[in-house]
Amino acid sequence: MTESLRVLIVDDQRMVSGGFSLILSVEDDLDVVATAANGEEALAVARELHPDVTLMDVQMPVMDGIEATRRFVEEGLGRVVILTTFDRDDYLFSALDAGASGFLLKNAEADELADAVRTVGHGHALLAPEVTRRVIERRAAASASTPQEADERLAALTPRERDVLGLLGRGCSNAEIAEHLFVGEATVKTHVSNVLMKLGLRDRVQAVVAAYETGLVRAGERSDT
The missing domain is CATH 1.10.10.10 (Winged helix-like DNA-binding domain superfamily/Winged helix DNA-binding domain)
Structure with missing residues (x-):
């Protein structure tokens, strides 16, 4: 039997992280090992628990999700999916530069959330058309060769x-x-x-x-x- 993917959820809104945790907890192949309220807390948790995938909010106190993502990638603390309401394109550009493996809208359906974790956890990038294509097209247009x-x-x-x-x-x-x-x-x-x-x-x-x-x-x- 394949081992469950270990998931860390990082969001300063407890209702959001709790809701995502509840959604993922019913999946046999996904194991939510912890939640965290900011990037600094997430780093401490990840160093201890070694999640496979971290769902990372952007706007958080103490340390935001972009800086936390950069630190996760530098320290090899698993793959990161950015959680976003897509209010700010510049956040997404920065997250891409920081090494995020994908982007997920916060209003995603339950099955989309679970599939996103599986996709990234198994080594693929999450190229959701609602988010990533728009980001990539704008970035590419701005820095076209x-x-x-x-x-x-x-x-x-x-x-x-x-x-x-x-x-x-x-x-x-x-x-x-x-x-x-x-x-x-x-x-x-x-x-x-x-x-x-x-x-x-x-x-x-x-x-x-x-x-x-x-x-x-x-x-x-x-x-x-």
């Missing part, structure tokens, strides 16, 4: 790796990429790893940004898989 810079970055990739990067940029999962390219998922995982390594990217979220920055994907495009 020149044609020469884009060509230089893409020159490091094989044609198949470029295909994979383009599909990542459209939000495809490994299974969808495998289906689109008529290869096995193990092959896709190898290609994804190679893309991240060659372009110096941390995770799939950064790969999506790179796909936009290099022009492989343009704003508004969607997967046709």
Whole structure:
């Protein structure tokens, strides 16, 4: 039997963290190990309990979620999903830079919350279209590569790796990429790893940004898989 994913919920509103905890507690494969009211408290808890996934609010006293996320990533304290009401785009840009593995709206349905934890806990980025695509498109538009810079970055990739990067940029999962390219998922995982390594990217979220920055994907495009 697969071990349950250990979850830490960080929010200064106890009703929010309590509600999320209640939702996740009924899932057999998810284990809420603790809640915390601010980033500083979350760091102390994470160092002791080693969660797999932390759901992190942004606006909190003592230490906000962005700084806490940066510290989580630096110390290797598990993967972080930012909880947001999407009031401030700049918070999301900063969270992406800090190393967040994804973003989740606070009004997400119960099954979306549980699926988000599973997605990130199993090593994938959470590319929810309501949040991440808008953030990535704005970020990419603001820092778009020149044609020469884009060509230089893409020159490091094989044609198949470029295909994979383009599909990542459209939000495809490994299974969808495998289906689109008529290869096995193990092959896709190898290609994804190679893309991240060659372009110096941390995770799939950064790969999506790179796909936009290099022009492989343009704003508004969607997967046709």
